[in-house]
Amino acid sequence: MKIVLIGAAGTIGKAVARELSSRHQIIPVGRSSGDFHADLRDIPTLHALFEKISQVDAIVCTAGSVHFGPWNELTPEKLDIGLRDKLLGQVNLVLAGQRSLSDGGSFTLTSGILSENPIRYGAAASLVNGALESFVRAAAIELSRGQRINIVNPTVIQESMPAFGPYFRGYRPVPAADVALAYSKSVEGSQTGQVYKVW
Numbered sequence: 001m002k003i004v005l006i007g008a009a010g011t012i013g014k015a016v017a018r019e020l021s022s023r024h025q026i027i028p029v030g031r032s033s034g035d036f037h038a039d040l041r042d043i044p045t046l047h048a049l050f051e052k053i054s055q056v057d058a059i060v061c062t063a064g065s066v067h068f069g070p071w072n073e074l075t076p077e078k079l080d081i082g083l084r085d086k087l088l089g090q091v092n093l094v095l096a097g098q099r100s101l102s103d104g105g106s107f108t109l110t111s112g113i114l115s116e117n118p119i120r121y122g123a124a125a126s127l128v129n130g131a132l133e134s135f136v137r138a139a140a141i142e143l144s145r146g147q148r149i150n151i152v153n154p155t156v157i158q159e160s161m162p163a164f165g166p167y168f169r170g171y172r173p174v175p176a177a178d179v180a181l182a183y184s185k186s187v188e189g190s191q192t193g194q195v196y197k198v199w
């Protein structure tokens with residue numbers, strides 16, 4: 001399969017590329033990293049990406065930022081970061097990519113454990129992750145040509161614990177390589193509309 005991987009240079013993206021690259025052609029994409037450049041926040045760059053790479057069999061996204069910070073300091077502007085980047089960025093990726101995705105091809109997006117299991121400072125992330133999972137369930141029943149869509153919901157990643165550990169006390173981290181298996185299940189399996197929790 002020819003697989004576009006947005007966020008291939010990241011902690012999860014590198015593990016997904018490692019898992020899939022022995023069996024498939026990976027096209028790594030980032031804002032500045034990767035073989036092709038696109039920004040989830042910038043719809044024309046997404047259209048330009050699909051014009052350049054033409055037809056693909058899977059579109060995987062392991063990118064997207066959200067604001068973390070104290071509730072008392074939350075503002076519409078800070079909320080907007082995650083809404084525009086991780087949430088609408090991935091939604092717009094699906095809208096922009098569906099014509100370039102082959103019959104029976106798949107989208108795999110990324111949410112996170114905070115959709116169901118909130119932490120202090122994580123309200124913006126919980127909002128975005130929950131909305132993404134709802135979007136995936138809805139899109140799955142309307143996508144055409146046998147196209148599929150799933151979302152991977154990881155807990156905190158082992159490799160990210162030096163940065164995120166203090167916010168995730170009591171959460172059991174998982175290695176990025178284990179999370180990568182859920183992307184493999186989505187891309188190489190047959191299910192659609194699924195939220196794959198790796199907790």
Ligand SMILES: NC(=O)c1ccc[n+]([C@@H]2O[C@H](COP(=O)([O-])OP(=O)(O)OC[C@H]3O[C@@H](n4cnc5c(N)ncnc54)[C@H](OP(=O)(O)O)[C@@H]3O)[C@@H](O)[C@H]2O)c1
Binds near residue numbers: 006064153155
């Ligand atoms: N790490 C964790 O513990 C964890 C746990 C649960 C969920 N998640 C979610 O998993 C996703 C990936 O996390 P990560 O820790 O692997 O991130 P990361 O290490 O920061 O990597 C993010 C990657 O995405 C690219 N990227 C970032 N923003 C982009 C944008 N707007 N458009 C296109 N590419 C963009 C970056 O490359 P460029 O700089 O070249 O753009 C980078 O390769 C995020 O949505 C995160 O919320 C992470």
